[in-house]
Amino acid sequence: MGTDVDRIIVFSVRIAVEAARRQALVASIRPLLEPTRVVPGCLACRLYEDFDDLNAFCIVFEWADRAALERFLRSDACKALLGAMEIGACRPEVRVDTIAEREGLEALAFIRGY
Numbered sequence: 001m002g003t004d005v006d007r008i009i010v011f012s013v014r015i016a017v018e019a020a021r022r023q024a025l026v027a028s029i030r031p032l033l034e035p036t037r038v039v040p041g042c043l044a045c046r047l048y049e050d051f052d053d054l055n056a057f058c059i060v061f062e063w064a065d066r067a068a069l070e071r072f073l074r075s076d077a078c079k080a081l082l083g084a085m086e087i088g089a090c091r092p093e094v095r096v097d098t099i100a101e102r103e104g105l106e107a108l109a110f111i112r113g114y
Contacts, residue, residue, distance in 0.1 A: 007098050008043065009063040013085060014093040016056040021087050028084040029059055032077050041068025
């Protein structure tokens with residue numbers, strides 16, 4: 001049912017800020033999105049707002065492999081992300097997750113019997 005992938009790497013950072021720094025955080029992260037999306041090995045780059053805490057954001061990057069993530073972590077774009085992390089009111093939550101298998105709508109249809 002699932003589709004094997006070449007171990008997609010998901011790098012995510014959750015940053016919570018004081019209300020007065022909210023716009024500064026968005027202004028520092030938003031310019032990273034589009035240029036990062038076209039970097040070789042980047043599968044996705046998205047910025048999410050936390051609806052439970054409107055002053056918290058999560059930026060999620062999906063990379064084709066660990067090497068692509070490591071190239072990003074050494075890049076100037078990552079320096080800008082590190083600067084954005086310093087705006088936070090507390091220590092950011094940073095995660096690197098490895099996905100061995102990814103399923104989509106077909107999994108829902110299979111489980112629901114459609």
